[in-house]
Amino acid sequence: MLDKTDGVALYIQIRDTLREQIMTGVLKPGEKLPSEDDLAARFGVSRMTVRRGISDLVDMGMLYRRRGVGTIVSQFHLERDHNRLTDFFETARAEGFEPEVRLLGKEVVPAKLAIAEALGLQESEPLIRIQTLRLANGVPITLYEEYVPYKLCPMLLTEDMRNRAAWQVLEEQGFAIKFAVQRLEARLADARTAALLNIEEDAPILFKNRIIYIEDGTPVELIHCHNHGNLYSSKMTLVR
Amino acid sequence: MLDKTDGVALYIQIRDTLREQIMTGVLKPGEKLPSEDDLAARFGVSRMTVRRGISDLVDMGMLYRRRGVGTIVSQFHLERDHNRLTDFFETARAEGFEPEVRLLGKEVVPAKLAIAEALGLQESEPLIRIQTLRLANGVPITLYEEYVPYKLCPMLLTEDMRNRAAWQVLEEQGFAIKFAVQRLEARLADARTAALLNIEEDAPILFKNRIIYIEDGTPVELIHCHNHGNLYSSKMTLVR
DNA sequence: GAGTGGTCTAGACCACCCG
DNA sequence: GGGTGGTCTAGACCACTCG
Structure with missing residues (x-):
């Protein structure tokens, strides 16, 4: 069942x-999972290792534990991805839209x-500004403006920004x-936003300010x- | 330092x-924390117990770990509370507003x-609807409408809803x-929302649909x- | 009382980072 | 090479739930 030689942690394989x-x-x-002792025996590991793997799934909302009862599969699997930084193209396609x-x-x-204050810079320091229009199935959804300190990554100026956000380029750069x-x-x-999104001036806009x-x-x-x-809403999960 | 007799888990006391x-x-x-071995010695517990306590703080974004280096205090302490279900009164006061x-x-x-579909009910099943106006420092901020299946908690009808949300009453009920x-x-x-919030019709509204x-x-x-x-924005943290 | 998850121990070996 | 965090073991005792 588990491969103890391939370098992947056992608790990750169990998870x-x-x-x-x-x-x-x-x-x-x-449904109830087998008990932790049982799983430990099946996987041939200690109970602590099984618990570590299960804990990740509990954190993700796929399982919950009840002392004295067992570990149970949740009815509803939390979409924790909505609380994560994700790739626009992947998520759009996952939701059935062509980005x-x-x-x-x-x-x-x-x-x-x-x-400057948001990015911890002095006023007038050079920034790279990248403006794009994001569409789904050919319909304009978002006017997207990115600001990155020039000194941080000058090569952004020569990168093709049509398939990823600036932070993804930064991530590739280490x-x-x-x-x-x-x-x-x-x-x-x-007026400008309305024209780009093909809506009326004073139509409602969901404005998002994000710092990475x-x-x-x-x-x-x-x-x-x-x-x-009217075409965009932001979904997220809150945990008690 | 730690109290091993008061029933509070050691890793929680350490955290x-x-x-x-x-x-x-x-x-x-x-700044770097003392090493895990060091902390284990100081607290008089095993290293695994120290790690469990530290892990909670890492999950909260207050610390991060670097293998071979140490555990370091984050510059920026994530406000994970914004991704949690929290009490309106507590959070308002914490932000300096009188709710x-x-x-x-x-x-x-x-x-x-x-x-009915959102709550997994049949159409026309009885619901308790509670409508309130939430103010901060006397200024209307939110028109708040709650729907709870009547059969779930009839006593909501007689509860005072001026100091907590329905889900908090449900929580008290077990x-x-x-x-x-x-x-x-x-x-x-x-028109109605505008009148209650003391704004113009067609002014922007941040609408939130939440299922608990x-x-x-x-x-x-x-x-x-x-x-x-104009007076309300929703802040949250995304994790990569 | 039997079974479950919650916590904890006292080790161990490893991969990684840095001087 | 020395110190760090990452993983794992093989036990242990406890609190809780349920029949």
Whole structure:
């Protein structure tokens, strides 16, 4: 069952085995897993190792534990991906839309005060600004504006931005992208946004301000998303 | 340092001790913790127990680990609370606003199709609908509409809803509230919402549709929030 | 009372990072 | 090479649930 020689941690192999069984319906919602002692014997590992694998699935919401009862498959599998930084193309396709990105412009601009503060820079420091229009099935959904400090990654200027976001380029360059903090607001469309999204001025816009950080807490990118109010909504999971 | 007799798990005492030291600045951002072996010796526990406590803080974003280097205090402490179901009053006060809730109405209504489907009910089954207006420092911020299946908790009809949400009452009644899934949209204010929030009709509204679930995946409450577009934004953290 | 998950121990070996 | 975190073992005792 497990391969102790291939370098993949045993608890990861156990986690993936169990997840596979839940996904394929071998383990059904509401059903109890074998006990931890039992699983440890089956997998030929110690109970602590089984627990570590199960804990990951509990954190993901696929399982829950009841002391004195057992470990049970959740009825509802939390879509924790909605609380994660994910690839626009992958998620669009996963939701059944064909994604497309049109480059509107890419230039070096001096940082305005608000953006400089968000990125921990001095005012007027050079930024790379990348503006794109994101479409689903050919319909404009989002006006996407990205700001990255020029000194951080000058090569962004020559990268093709039609298949990934700037933070994904940074990740390829070895930056340990760790998390993002975003703020959602309801706004009205200004003239330019309205024209690009093919809606009326003053139509509703779901505005998203997102700052992306690397491991040690340094901000590396600011994003402004102007999302079509009637065609876009933002879904997420909250845990008690 | 630790109390092995008071019933609180050692790893929780260790976690809270370390968190306290980070919060109070004894451990500063960017600073390395003592090694796990060292901490185990200081706390008088095994290394696995120390790791369990540290892991919780890593999950919360307060620490990060680097193999071969050590465990380091994050520059930026993730506010994971924003990804959690939290108490309106507590969070408002924590952010420096004095919260207030005005009851607009509480009645039993038949479930419309969309709400019945969201809550896993038959159409027309009786629901308790609670409508309140939420204010911060006396300014109306949110028109809050809650729907709970009548059969689930009839006593909601007689509860005072001015200091907690319905799901908090359910929690007090022993329901294991586990998570919520919500969807945010930008909308324009209709006449009633505009009047209650003291804004113009067609002003921007951040609309939130939230479904609350218990442990086994059963939905127990649906919430519609109509948030003041200019005074309310929704902040959250995404993890890579 | 039997079975379950919750916690904890006292080791062990490894991969990785850095001086 | 020395120190760090990553993984794993083979036990142990406890609190809890349920029949």
